[in-house]
Amino acid sequence: MVDTKLVEETAAKIRTMEVRGALKIAVEASKAMLHVIEEGASFEEMVQAADKLKDARPTAVSLPNAVNYILHLAEESSTLEPSVAKATLIANTSNFIEELSSSIDKIAEIGANLIEDGDVLLTICNSKTVTSIMVKAKKDGKNFKVYACETRPRMQGHITVKELTDAGVDVTLIVDSAAYYTMTHKGVKKVFVGADTVYANGDVINKIGTSQVALAAKNAGIEFIVCTESIKLSPGSMIGETVEIEERDPTEVTDLKGVKVFNPAFDITTKEYISKIITEHGVIPPETVYNLLKEKFAWSIGD
Ligand code: RI2
Numbered sequence: 001m002v003d004t005k006l007v008e009e010t011a012a013k014i015r016t017m018e019v020r021g022a023l024k025i026a027v028e029a030s031k032a033m034l035h036v037i038e039e040g041a042s043f044e045e046m047v048q049a050a051d052k053l054k055d056a057r058p059t060a061v062s063l064p065n066a067v068n069y070i071l072h073l074a075e076e077s078s079t080l081e082p083s084v085a086k087a088t089l090i091a092n093t094s095n096f097i098e099e100l101s102s103s104i105d106k107i108a109e110i111g112a113n114l115i116e117d118g119d120v121l122l123t124i125c126n127s128k129t130v131t132s133i134m135v136k137a138k139k140d141g142k143n144f145k146v147y148a149c150e151t152r153p154r155m156q157g158h159i160t161v162k163e164l165t166d167a168g169v170d171v172t173l174i175v176d177s178a179a180y181y182t183m184t185h186k187g188v189k190k191v192f193v194g195a196d197t198v199y200a201n202g203d204v205i206n207k208i209g210t211s212q213v214a215l216a217a218k219n220a221g222i223e224f225i226v227c228t229e230s231i232k233l234s235p236g237s238m239i240g241e242t243v244e245i246e247e248r249d250p251t252e253v254t255d256l257k258g259v260k261v262f263n264p265a266f267d268i269t270t271k272e273y274i275s276k277i278i279t280e281h282g283v284i285p286p287e288t289v290y291n292l293l294k295e296k297f298a299w300s301i302g303d
Contacts, residue, residue, distance in 0.1 A: 001045075002036050002039040002040060002041040002045050003036075003039055004036060004045075004048075004049060004052070006031075006032045006035045006036075007032045007033075007035070007036060007049045007052055007053060008052070009032075010028050010029060010031070010032040010053065010056075011029075011032075011052050011053050011055070011056040012056075013028070014028065014029065014053070014056035014057055014063070015056045015057060017154065020156075021126065021127065021128050021194075022060040022062045022063075022194065022195065022196045022197075022232055023062060023100070023103075023104060023128060023129060023229055023231070023232075024128065025056075025057065025060060025062065025063050026060075026062035026063055026065065026066035026100060026231055027066075027097060027100055027101055029053040029054075029056075029063055029066055029067050030066045030067070030070060030093070030096065030097045030100060031097060032049065032053060033046065033049060033050065033053070033067060033070045033093065034070075034090070034093045034094065034097065036049045037070075037074070037086070037089055037090055037093060038090060040086070043071075043074055043075075043078065046070075046071060046074055047071065050067040050068070050070070050071055053067050054067055057246060058243065058244040058246050059196050059197060059205060059243050059244060059245060059246045059265065059266050060196035060197055060232065061196075061197045061232060061233070061234045061235075061236070061243060062196070062197075062229070062231045062232045065231050065232075065233075065235070065297075065300075066096075066100060066231060068300065069096060069299065069300075070093050070096065072299050072300070073089055073092045073093055073096065074089055076092075077089040077092065100229070100231060103229040103230070103231070103280040104128060104129055104132050104229060104280075105132070106280035107129055107132065107133065107227060107228075107229060107278055107279065107280050108129075108132040108133050108135070108136040109136060110278055110279075110280070110282060110283060111129075111130075111132075111133030111136070111137075111192075111225075111227055111278045112133055112134075112136035112137040112139075112140055112142075114133075114190070114225065114278065114283070115133070115134070115137035115142055115144055115190075116142065116144070116189075117142050117143055117144070118143065118144065119142075119144040119145070119189050119190060120144065120145045120146075120147070120186060120187045120188045120189050121134070121144060121145065121146045121147070121188065121189065121190050121191070121192055122146070122147045122148075122149070122179065122182060122183060122188045122190075122191045122192075122213070122217075122222075123146060123147075123148055123149070123160060123191065123192050123193060124148075124149040124151055124157070124176070124179070124193055124206075124207060124209055124210055124213050125149070125151045125156045125157065125160070125193070125194065125206070125207035125209075125210070126151070126156035126157065126159040126160045126163070127160075127193065127194020127195075127206075127227060128163075128194075129194050129195075129227040129228065129229065130160075130192045130193065130194050130227050131160055131163045131164060131167075133192065133227060133278070134146060134164060134167070134169055134192070135163070135164070135167040135169065138167055138168055138169050139167075143170075144169075144170070145170045145171075145172070146164055146169055146170065146171040146172070147171075147172050147174050147182050147186065147188065148160045148161050148164070148171055148172070148173055148174065149174055149175070149176045149178075149179055149209065149213070150173055150174065150175055150176060151176065151207060151209065152176055152209075152253075153252040153253045153263065154252060156207070157173060158173070161173050176209050176212075179209075179212070179213050179216055180216040180219070180220065183216055183217060183220045183222055184220050188220070188222055189222065189223070190222065190223045190224075190225055191213060191214070191217045191222060191223065191224045191225065192225050192227055193206050193207075193210050193213070193214075193224070193225070193226055193227070193269075194206055194207075194226075194227055194228065195226050195227070195228035195232050196232065196266055197232055197233075197234050197243050198226070198228055198232050198233045198234060198277070198289055199234050199237040199242075199289070200233075200234065200237040200238045200289055200290045200293050201237070201271060201286075201289070201290070202271030202274065202277070202285075202286025202287055202288075202289045202290075203268055203269065203270050203271050203286075204226050204228070204268070204269045204271075204274060204277075204286075205243060205245070205266050205267070205268050205269075206226070206266060206267070206269065207265070207266060207267075208264050208265055208266055208267050209267070210266075210267055210269055211267040211268060211269040211270075211273070212267075214269040214273035214274070215273065217273070218272075218273050223275040223276075224269075224273055224274055224275050225274075225275055225276055225277075225278060226269075226274055226276075226277045226278070226286075227277075227278045228277060228278070228279055229279065229280055230279050230280060230281060230292060230296045233289060233292060233293045233296065233297065234293075235293060235297040235300045235301050237293075238290070238293060238294075238301055239301075245264050245265070245266050245267070245268075246264070246265040246266060247262070247263055247264050247265065248263050248265050249263065250263055271286035271287065274286045277289065279292065
């Protein structure tokens with residue numbers, strides 16, 4: 001029996017959102033998989049570990065995509081001589097984690113080119129992908145302002161404000177319901193948001209409130225830009241599968257007793273509201289997500 005303590009701990013941290021953000025949960029789950037592989041897990045035990053990790057949160061496909069890719073690597077290496085199979089799998093999994101972790105730096109480089117001196121930007125929630133782009137643009141010497149929606153109920157906007165302040169970016173916190181007023185009265189030029197899952201048709205699932213911001217941006221004639229690593233593309237959507245929209249505990253919303261609460265954690269922004277998508281492979285229109293999916297997930301979907 002392999003030691004699955006790290007798997008249990010990682011799954012618990014993802015569930016409670018101690019570890020959060022769609023890329024980060026994929027990276028941490030992959031590290032837990034690498035650990036059980038190093039421990040000498042059988043394929044069966046790897047599948048069990050993968051299932052535990054995938055069950056932690058339902059909406060971001062980055063999590064199952066990463067864990068399933070490692071199982072695919074395990075299947076591939078199982079055809080090798082037993083003496084080299086484990087070392088090969090460890091090396092391939094480590095390379096994958098390295099690539100996954102560095103995909104955000106490539107997006108930061110590309111995304112920073114889209115920020116111009118004097119820009120006024122708006123974002124929602126805390127996407128490390130988005131803040132990395134903004135931090136890179138600042139390092140490149142650009143001066144711009146950011147409005148950050150606080151993002152009820154978990155207030156991830158506060159994390160965004162801290163990250164940007166620490167990097168010297170001029171950032172202002174707003175309540176979520178001030179998004180449209182801020183767009184129209186503070187000269188917002190572009191909205192940058194992250195993604196948890198991107199469907200083959202270009203629709204994007206992100207933190208609750210994102211689609212309202214997209215509607216407001218469209219009405220105000222403001223560019224709406226999604227920033228996503230390709231690990232967040234959904235291969236299942238190519239065959240019509242949808243992801244479950246996570247509903248979280250009512251206590252996140254209120255401590256009032258006897259009140260009915262609906263607390264969805266994500267929503268879907270349809271592609272007609274999305275101006276462009278920034279990936280580590282370049283800037284693409286939402287209509288071309290299908291092509292990138294086919295290329296990146298050939299291992300999962302076949303020909
Ligand atoms: P990065 C987050 O979900 C937000 O919805 C954010 O936009 C998205 O993941 C992507 O984050 P949550 O974990 O991967 O806060 O860009 O529920 O960091």
